[in-house]
Amino acid sequence: xxxxxxxxxxxxxxxxxxxxxFPKPGIVFKDITPILQDGQLFRLAITLxxxxxxRKTIDQIVAIDARGFLFASALAYVLGTGISLVRKKGKLPHxxxxxxxxxxxxxxxxxxxxxxxxxxxxxxIVDDVxxxxxxxxxxxxxxxxxxxxxxEVAFFAEINFLEGRKKLGNVPIFSAMQF
Ligand code: AMP
Numbered sequence: 001x002x003x004x005x006x007x008x009x010x011x012x013x014x015x016x017x018x019x020x021x022f023p024k025p026g027i028v029f030k031d032i033t034p035i036l037q038d039g040q041l042f043r044l045a046i047t048l049x050x051x052x053x054x055r056k057t058i059d060q061i062v063a064i065d066a067r068g069f070l071f072a073s074a075l076a077y078v079l080g081t082g083i084s085l086v087r088k089k090g091k092l093p094h095x096x097x098x099x100x101x102x103x104x105x106x107x108x109x110x111x112x113x114x115x116x117x118x119x120x121x122x123x124x125i126v127d128d129v130x131x132x133x134x135x136x137x138x139x140x141x142x143x144x145x146x147x148x149x150x151x152e153v154a155f156f157a158e159i160n161f162l163e164g165r166k167k168l169g170n171v172p173i174f175s176a177m178q179f
Contacts, residue, residue, distance in 0.1 A: 008044050013177045048176045050078040059121040068127035084116035086139045099141045101134035117148040130155040133164025
């Protein structure tokens with residue numbers, strides 16, 4: 001990693017706030033709102049992603065509900081791509097496909113519109129945090145059901161001890177920082 005990127009990452013990392021026992025006892029929640037609330041830090045975070053993807057061919061970004069939307073939409077604006085949404089069940093108005101998974105706290109079903117992606121599109125999937133990996137695995141399954149190609153999956157932060165990346169198979173994974 002080049003020194004300027006390392007110092008940017010360190011600055012961002014220090015700004016992630018640990019919230020113990022949220023939303024359930026035993027979970028340490030990685031709160032990224034201090035970064036979203038600060039214009040300089042938010043721009044720095046998006047620059048970490050855009051520096052990585054500007055020279056790659058990405059046709060479309062797939063964004064995961066809900067904090068993933070925030071990073072994904074700013075990045076899509078910089079890259080000039082559209083965004084396709086992975087949302088919690090019941091939120092999307094048109095015909096959907098769905099995938100279910102276990103979460104660090106509970107279980108969940110996510111959906112995409114049946115026409116959210118075109119066959120063969122080169123897709124980057126974006127979320128804020130990689131925890132157990134269930135959410136991203138479900139998103140990958142949905143993208144593949146729509147016959148698009150996952151170029152990489154990107155996270156702002158990865159929680160190493162939960163070993164979420166083991167669930168994601170051979171898909172290339174980028175996390176801007178690890179805890
Ligand atoms: P998982 O499916 O376990 O990888 O969980 C990932 C999703 O849940 C992401 O969309 C995160 O926003 C959220 N999440 C799960 N665990 C945490 C955590 N400890 N801190 C912050 N966000 C979390």
